[in-house]
Amino acid sequence: MGLWGPIPTKQELSEIRQSEATEVISADGELLGKYYRFDRQSVAYEDFPDHLIHALIATEDSRFYDHNGIDGQSLMRVFFKTILLQDAASGGGSTISQQLAKNLYGRRDLGKTGMVVTKFREAIIARRIEKIYSKEDILTLYLNTVPFSDNTYGIESASHKFFNSSTSNLSIEQAATLVGTLKASNYFNPRLHPERSLGRRNVVINQMMRYKYLDPDIAEDANQTPLQLNLQYYDHDRGLATHFREELRRELTKILDTLKNEKGKPYNLYNDGLKIYTTIDYQMQSYAETAMKAHISKLQQAFEDSWGNQAPWLVNTTLVKNEIKKLPIYIQMLDKGFKEEAIYDSLRFKRDMKLFDWDSIQTVKASSIDSLVHYMKLLNTGMLSLDPQTGAIKTWIGGIDYGANQFDHVSQSRRQVGSTFKPIVYTAALENGFDACSHFSMEAVTYPGDYTPENASKPENDDPYLNYSMKYALSNSVNTIAVKVLMETGIEKVIEQAEKMGISATLPEVSSLALGTAELSVIELAKAFTPYTNNGYVSAPFFITRIETKDGKVIAKFSPDITKELSFSNDTRHLMIDMMQATVNKGTASRIRSTYKLNNDIAGKTGTTQDNRDAWFVAVTPKLTTVVWVGNDLNIPFRNTGLGQGANAALPMFATFYSSLNSDSKYNKITRAKFETVPSHLIAQTQCEETVRDNFLKRLFTNPNKPNNYKDKKKRKGFFSIFKSKDKD
Incomplete structure (x- = not known):
């Protein structure tokens, strides 16, 4: 009559729909994470191994196939022992169908009469369930809704969490362990109380033997098997790609607001059991x-x-x-x-x-x-790897630990990029008529605002009359020459080039831009380097390929977004790759070869900002672009350049990562890929002299000890150009 609350009707029972966790799937088909109110995924009856069903029935409801939802013998035991004799160890007496009723509709606090009323209520619901559903359907509903340890709902979620396995692949011991926790999910939690869990598991195995579901020999072997967990965490603070999953959650919240289900309402990320397919490997x-x-x-x-x-x-x-x-x-x-x-x-x-x-x-x-x-x-750190041809993001590390710091250093952090900006400057120069064999003096020049850039270190042959090639200057990260290239190309043209390469941040219109005083995110910098290995086109980074409902219906698809406008010419692309390869082969990133022994085709650029506050490394390979940043969130600097330079603080992360890829044949298409051969008409520009020396007349009229002013230097430039010799002497 509803005196103790409503009881679901047969119609309501026939429309049971439980909330299900949304799954995040990696590009290689692995479960990367979940979003849920209750950690639950559904699995079909056909996927339950026989020993799982046998373990459940032998332990929880041995007469399951003989009753109609209520087990009279168990109820009599409960009435006399539990209620009259107050024997708490006598058992609950609920059938699987009654437990399902409890899982679906919960229990209310009804005072002293609560247990009796609750049992009657669950018995009525159980009888109705039995009239609507087959025994197989009831087992399926039960195993998909029953709570396991660690706030995990449903056998599939529990299988993944505790054994990193799908339900269909559970062993006898694993199935018995999970079924054993149903008596008291926290008390028998295998993560928190492994000894208790092991003892309870063996009780379940013995019950299976008692009811003839297991041969004694198999049961004995199972009892002797150690408890071996393979814990997987899918909450936001733990597991793989935690910062990425939070970035994905923010993006999905916006996307799902635009998608409507069959009832015309937006999909719910936490309840609707969606499957999110990502680009992450x-x-x-x-x-x-x-x-x-x-x-x-x-x-x-x-x-x-x-x-x-x-x-x-x-x-x-x-x-x-x-x-x-x-x-x-x-x-x-x-x-x-x-x-x-x-x-x-x-x-x-x-x-x-x-x-x-x-x-x-x-x-x-x-x-x-x-x-x-x-x-x-x-x-802290931010690291991103993506496919430059499509923009598909393959790895995303937003920080050292999500629990310690939720701030994402890939998408949210903006730091000065240091010398990793120099390739953009040199690209602009080539696009605006410079020859790759152009040579520049290392001499310091004072620019408007009394800014005089200096080099981190001087060359061994410190000759003020030597001029260095663009290739040498970039590969050795010579600051004074980078600023000269910027100024002679034009700040506006360099900024325009950066925009063509996908940078949307506002860039400072100052000479120090050449040294990376612009503040960019890791993901924006990675985007800017994609044209070098994508035929000059920018690939926009993306990380979702499609979204499906739990029934497999595709409700959204995402594809690469590649600009239709060339960022730079094909000649420039070849020359820049050659210059950045020199950085790795014998420049500031040479420890990739000497220390880490990587022989792959790799181009790159190190970066270190003023006072050693930020360390960067950008690695460009034919099939993968990687950006690494390392620093302190409060801008506490490294105490010295040897420790804080990009080659020491950032480069090793990429080198170690790429070494792992080299050792895994699965990634041969990436690691064994080769850069294109430089066209014959450009070979001369890749083989030009590293240094040329000013001839006698220019040396005669130049005082190397007198600081140069940029305006005065521009006036003298035309005159002294006639004295430049390409001979070493």
Whole structure:
């Protein structure tokens, strides 16, 4: 009569629809992650192995095939032992059908009469379920809705989480382990309580033997098998590509708002069981994250050791106080009228706290200020790899750990790019009439605003009358020449070239632009380098290929977005690849060859910003473009260039990652790809002399010790050009 709440009708029961998690699928078909309110995926009855069904029935409802939803014998046991004798160990007496009713419709707190009323209510629902559904349908509904450990709903989700396996591939031991948790999902959680879980698993195996589902010999072998978990995490803080999955979630929220289901309503990311197919390569992502962890963990230690007791997070009280004042708890207490000293006293209180550490998540006694200082010193990173021909993103590392820092250093962070901007400058120069064999002096020049760029290091043969080729200047990252190339090409033309290569950020119209004072994101910089290996066309980065409903209906498809306008000529493309190959072969990125022994076709550019605050490396290969950034979010610099330069702080991440690809034959098409042969009419420009020396007359009229002013230099340029010799002497 509804005195204790409504009971679902047969019509409602026949339309059961449970919320299902949306799955994120990698390009190579692996489950990358999920979005859910309840972690649940549906699986068909045909995919249940027999031993899973046998384990469930033997343990939870041995007379399942004989009753109509209510087991009279079990109910009598419950009535006499559980209710009258208060024997909590006598069991619940619910059939699988009654448990399904509980899973679907939950239980309400009804006071002292609650258990009796609840059992009657579930019995009625169970009877109705049995009249509507077959036994196979009931088992399917049950296994797809029952809660397992760790807030995991449904057998498929539990199989993936605890054993990295689909339901159909569960072994006897694995199936018994999961069924065993149903008695008390937290108490028998195999992750938290492996010994309890093992004991309970063996109880399930013995029940299977008791009811003739297992031969004694097989049961004995199964009982002797150790509990072996293969834990997979699909929550936002853990697992593979965590920052990417959050970026994907933000993008999907916008996309799904534009798509309507059969009822005319937007699809729900958390309830509708969608399948999101992405461009991310699961194995490549795994290699990239392994390389990142190996490199940054060592670099972090070197970073801290280099500062020692003089570390800014230890001695710069102004820096620390400014960060304290940004803490939400500080702002809240200040708004409530607490005085600053009282707030500081509160923030100094030590308690058990989890802190990210490269070895593990450490639980330590620490205060809020201790925690702040700990995270202030951490280096962070952004790394992206994409297919330059399509723009399909293959790997995405947005930071060192999502739980420690949710800020995405691929898409959200904008940092000065340093010398990685120089290839754009040189590209603009070639496009505007410069010959690749053009030579420039390393002499310092003062530009408007009293800006005088300097080189990080001087060549061994420090001759003020030597002029260096563009190829040498780029491969060795000579600052003074880069600025000269920019100024002689024209700042406006360089900015125009950058825009043609896909850069949409506002660029500063200053001479220091040549040295990378522009602030760009990792993803925008990666986009700008795609034309070099895509016949001069820009490929827009993308990471979703299609979206399907749980029934396999495609509701959205995405394809490469490639510009129709050439960024630069084919000749320029060949010459720039040759120059950037020189960077790797014998320039600032040569440790790719000497230290990491990579013999692949690789072009690239290192980058280090002022005061060693940002380290960059861009790797260009025929089939993969990779950008790496490393730095500190508070702009705490590396203490010296040897440690903080792009070749040391960023390049090793790519080199280690690419070494893993080399070792995996699956990626031969990428790693064994070759750059195109330079056309014959350009060979001379790839083989020009690295240096040419000013002839006698120019040396006679030039004082190398006198600083040059850019305006004066422009006036003298025409006159001295007649004195330039291409002979070494």
